[in-house]
Amino acid sequence: xxDALLETRALNAFYGDFQALFxxxxxxxxxxxxxxxxxxxxxxxxxxxxxAGLLTNAADMVAFKGRPIGSMRAxxxxxxxxxxxxxxxxxxxxxxxEENLVIGGQVGRSGPWTLRAVYALFPVLExxxxxxxxxxxxxxxxxxxxxxALMANPEMLLFDEISLGLAPIVIKxxxxxxxxxxxxxxxxIIVEQDITxxxxxxxxxxxxxxxxxxxESASADASRDAIARAYFGT
Amino acid sequence: xSAADNHIVARASPASRIAAxxxxxxxxxxxxxxxxxxxxxMRLISEICLYVALASLWNLLAGYAGLVSVxxxxxxxxxxxxxxAATIFFGVPPLxxxxxxxxxxxxxxxxxxxxxxxxxxxxxxIGTWVVAEVFRLVFAQVSALGGGSGxxxxxxxxxxxxxxxxxxxxxxxxxxxxLAVLVVAMVYxxxxxxxGLALTAIRDNELAATSLGIDIWRTKFFVYVISAALTxxxxxxxxxxxxxxxxxxxxxxxxxxxxxxxxxxxxxIGTIEGPIIGTIIFFLLRETLADLGTTYLLxxxxxxxxxxLRAPKGLWGYVKDKTGVELxxxxxRVVPKR
Amino acid sequence: MEWVNAIVQGVLLGGLYALFAAGLSLIFGVMRLVxxxxxxxxxxxxxxxxxxxxxxxxxxxxxxxxxxxAMAAIGYVLQRGVLNRTLGDDILPPLLVTFGLSVIIQNGLxxxxxxxxxxxxxxxxxxxxxxxxxxxxxxxxxxxMFATAVAVIAGLQLVFYRTALGRAFRATSDNQDIAQLxxxxxxHVFGLAMALxxxxxxxxxxxLGIRTSFDPAIGPGRLIFGFEAVIIGGLGNLxxxxxxxxxxxxxxxxxxQIHPGWQxxxxxxxxxxxxxxxxxxxxxxxxx
Numbered sequence: 001x002x003d004a005l006l007e008t009r010a011l012n013a014f015y016g017d018f019q020a021l022f023x024x025x026x027x028x029x030x031x032x033x034x035x036x037x038x039x040x041x042x043x044x045x046x047x048x049x050x051x052a053g054l055l056t057n058a059a060d061m062v063a064f065k066g067r068p069i070g071s072m073r074a075x076x077x078x079x080x081x082x083x084x085x086x087x088x089x090x091x092x093x094x095x096x097x098e099e100n101l102v103i104g105g106q107v108g109r110s111g112p113w114t115l116r117a118v119y120a121l122f123p124v125l126e127x128x129x130x131x132x133x134x135x136x137x138x139x140x141x142x143x144x145x146x147x148x149a150l151m152a153n154p155e156m157l158l159f160d161e162i163s164l165g166l167a168p169i170v171i172k173x174x175x176x177x178x179x180x181x182x183x184x185x186x187x188x189i190i191v192e193q194d195i196t197x198x199x200x201x202x203x204x205x206x207x208x209x210x211x212x213x214x215x216e217s218a219s220a221d222a223s224r225d226a227i228a229r230a231y232f233g234t
Numbered sequence: 235x236s237a238a239d240n241h242i243v244a245r246a247s248p249a250s251r252i253a254a255x256x257x258x259x260x261x262x263x264x265x266x267x268x269x270x271x272x273x274x275x276m277r278l279i280s281e282i283c284l285y286v287a288l289a290s291l292w293n294l295l296a297g298y299a300g301l302v303s304v305x306x307x308x309x310x311x312x313x314x315x316x317x318x319a320a321t322i323f324f325g326v327p328p329l330x331x332x333x334x335x336x337x338x339x340x341x342x343x344x345x346x347x348x349x350x351x352x353x354x355x356x357x358x359x360i361g362t363w364v365v366a367e368v369f370r371l372v373f374a375q376v377s378a379l380g381g382g383s384g385x386x387x388x389x390x391x392x393x394x395x396x397x398x399x400x401x402x403x404x405x406x407x408x409x410x411x412x413l414a415v416l417v418v419a420m421v422y423x424x425x426x427x428x429x430g431l432a433l434t435a436i437r438d439n440e441l442a443a444t445s446l447g448i449d450i451w452r453t454k455f456f457v458y459v460i461s462a463a464l465t466x467x468x469x470x471x472x473x474x475x476x477x478x479x480x481x482x483x484x485x486x487x488x489x490x491x492x493x494x495x496x497x498x499x500x501x502x503i504g505t506i507e508g509p510i511i512g513t514i515i516f517f518l519l520r521e522t523l524a525d526l527g528t529t530y531l532l533x534x535x536x537x538x539x540x541x542x543l544r545a546p547k548g549l550w551g552y553v554k555d556k557t558g559v560e561l562x563x564x565x566x567r568v569v570p571k572r
Numbered sequence: 573m574e575w576v577n578a579i580v581q582g583v584l585l586g587g588l589y590a591l592f593a594a595g596l597s598l599i600f601g602v603m604r605l606v607x608x609x610x611x612x613x614x615x616x617x618x619x620x621x622x623x624x625x626x627x628x629x630x631x632x633x634x635x636x637x638x639x640x641x642a643m644a645a646i647g648y649v650l651q652r653g654v655l656n657r658t659l660g661d662d663i664l665p666p667l668l669v670t671f672g673l674s675v676i677i678q679n680g681l682x683x684x685x686x687x688x689x690x691x692x693x694x695x696x697x698x699x700x701x702x703x704x705x706x707x708x709x710x711x712x713x714x715x716x717m718f719a720t721a722v723a724v725i726a727g728l729q730l731v732f733y734r735t736a737l738g739r740a741f742r743a744t745s746d747n748q749d750i751a752q753l754x755x756x757x758x759x760h761v762f763g764l765a766m767a768l769x770x771x772x773x774x775x776x777x778x779x780l781g782i783r784t785s786f787d788p789a790i791g792p793g794r795l796i797f798g799f800e801a802v803i804i805g806g807l808g809n810l811x812x813x814x815x816x817x818x819x820x821x822x823x824x825x826x827x828x829q830i831h832p833g834w835q836x837x838x839x840x841x842x843x844x845x846x847x848x849x850x851x852x853x854x855x856x857x858x859x860x
Contacts, residue, residue: 054749073757079755092747106736364843374833496672
């Protein structure tokens, strides 16, 4: 698939001696939204960390626009246009809300996302711009984390556990905003525990099980049975 | 029949048994040194012994209890000054002053620990240094002990140790050897005890150790006081051999801490063998590079940095990783029943 | 009046101690690194100033223009070449490596410059003073140094809280992984932090060399003064560090007023006293 924006090629990822991913090959086409589902410990976060460069692997195990990036550092990957909304938000507590957003734009890529555009998407953040992020609610913090990633004007957005630990109403508003966030031309990988939501927003879905791909399917065709089997390995 | 039935948990290994045997032979040879060695050799051996003791104690602090002190010269100097004060002012026999110095060291270590345990990590290290500096500056003000220029041990007291010079030197030599053996044995016993297990747990993971109910503060406190006491004893003996003391010599950070740190780092921090091997390497280097003066220290600094970056477990750690050999049996292993 | 004078001079001396401390505080804040060679680097800067003054025939204060950028460059190279490799969960490697560095710098300086004590001569400005009220006069040079210290602290504060560099420092200090995701190369960020720290050391070293005589062995003493100012002021608070330096300077001068041999000792005792009653310093901001 030469047109892939991002692909992993038989990715084997390790934490020390422990192998977390086995021969994981995933492709994302330009503009495509991918959902990654799987139980805890299936390797979803490891996959995200490998793509983002927080976990380094053999160079050609991850390719972005055909270029091997598997052994690059996270900051180099970020410069290429891959941004991540990490699990648990992980905002910088020493920076104000606005500084958290501004630092997201530090990679210096131009595009539609500016401070103004992010504030237009999440007006509540503008009201809190000078506050430390620790004073915000969980949902507002997730908005900052998303805004911070958008400020990089990425071509590829990674959402790790996008709704974990958030109230249902907050999750709904985040998903409502998602089409706005993933605009035309931007690709995304969404890691999600809620299978229904994952399938609803994505074009294709992969299910990981114990570090291996157990299912790959167009989201529209994915049957609940097949997913359940891939998810639990029954 | 389960595997547990025909296996036992053992600490001793062939290597540790051979090492113990050779160690005993070596010790007998060293005890007999006054009959076979010259005066200069005996001086060198006792200096080596005292450094083995200092290095083992520093290793216990930094390598096992996570207390990186750069102020152990406080207790070396304190021990030395205690010996001079006790013998000159109170007529205490010099050889008796050495164990008493340990009590003095422990007594002072208690309030010091309470104060500087409030500092964490590297700031703890500099805190210990401040304490040593305070000691140095205070003793420089004690005019009865010569103030800043120091004092010598009166000839009468020196003669009181033993009638002849050679007997005197044999006594202090045996004491140095005895102290080294005592310290190494104490560290070994401590690490094999319940407290040693607690120490290892703290070293590996402080948070997990707390959740196992280990009182970290008390365990560290205990180790700090014990090593302060023994360091003071070593200090007393060092200055009994030198027969002269001054604040700068007694509280020298180079002599009593920098060298000791280099010894432990090069030999292998967090192992019992490391300080002994490090001391041997240190003295080999010193005897061959002594003519180079300050260059020798430069070389030592570079070697220590290189070891820390390239082989952070030191020489012995490297050997242990490659071969699994342990001369002091500490690690428990499951072995088949014979 | 003698006492008032001792206190006033102590305040001015405290400015110099704040300069010793500011760089130490900065790198601890950014990467939790305590640089045992900090004092020896101050002395190295003093010798750099001395050599510049002699070689180029310039005024000691002019030598700052060489010493400061040179020290900053040394800091960046040192961090990227050596110190970055020691950072991690274990505090031992950075501690022991900077300790080794301290011994190397001391003995290297001893080889080049010998143990003789040196001093930079700043000329007429050294003796110039302003008469305040009866009996109290303020030396122009100590005043310049104090004003510089205040300006440096204010400047660092500005960099830390108002610039992109400061944002990068704080973000990296908060969470190194996530900072990398923002496109920040932490090795480079740490290099810049050390460069900034040693730029301040450059100023401190040249001032030290103008104010007093120095020799290769006095580094550890300067490290301890800087460290005491940091702890007295409270970790992570730059203005607190200035206050800590002043408290240290005043304590030392009061001690010296009582007995000439008690100057340094009084400073140490003030530090231990603060540690006993306010273990986290007077104005703490971050956890040690």
